[in-house]
Amino acid sequence: MSQGSNNGGGSSSSAGGGSKTIVVRARGTTGQEQIRLRVNNTTVQTWTLSTNMQNYTATTNLSGGSVVEFFNDGGNRDVQVDYISVNGNIRQSEHQTYNTGVYQNGQCGGGNGYSEWMHCNGAIGYGNL
Numbered sequence: 001m002s003q004g005s006n007n008g009g010g011s012s013s014s015a016g017g018g019s020k021t022i023v024v025r026a027r028g029t030t031g032q033e034q035i036r037l038r039v040n041n042t043t044v045q046t047w048t049l050s051t052n053m054q055n056y057t058a059t060t061n062l063s064g065g066s067v068v069e070f071f072n073d074g075g076n077r078d079v080q081v082d083y084i085s086v087n088g089n090i091r092q093s094e095h096q097t098y099n100t101g102v103y104q105n106g107q108c109g110g111g112n113g114y115s116e117w118m119h120c121n122g123a124i125g126y127g128n129l
Contacts, residue, residue, distance in 0.1 A: 019061050020129055024068055025082040027053045033079050034072045039129055040064025053082060062129065069123040070101050079118040084126050091126045098125030 024037055028049035036046040037058050045058035066086075070079045079101070081093045093099075097113040101122025104111025108120035118124065 020059065020063075021087055022058050022060065022066075022129075023085040024056045024058075025053060025084070026056060026068070027051055027080050029078045029080075030076055032072070032075075033070065033077045035079060035081075036069050036071065037066070037084075038069055038123075039066045049079065053080070060129075064128060066126045066129050067098075067123040068126070069121075070118040071121055073101075073119075073121045080116050081118070081124055082116060086126075086129055093124050096124055096126060098123075 022037060022044070024035070026035060026049055028051060031049065031051045033049045034046065035049060037044045039060055039062040042062055044060045044062065045056070047056045066084070068081050068084065083090050083092045093116040094114055099113035099115055099118070099122065100109035101118025101120050101124065102109065102111065102113065102115040103119040109122055
């Protein structure tokens, strides 16, 4: 993996470039967590998270549904995504109803979303770009 523009830590790989700048503000609990930004089922960027809340930046010209996906759960790994920003428009994670990675009601994705946390492999959905 190559170093990307993530304003401080973690490794990164990317695909595409374009007109939308997306900032994902996130952290992991162990520093081994990996997330990817997907737009319209296409991976735009993949990051390994720091244990400190940081901004991870990607650009794309894709449009469609957007998710931040946590995909290497195990051990004590958990991910906290504060928000994503699309060209400066902030979408708070705790305001999203789609979260298949949060542990609620005794199971992964077992609630109504509305959480910054992903305790299991899954994704938080942020709507169309």
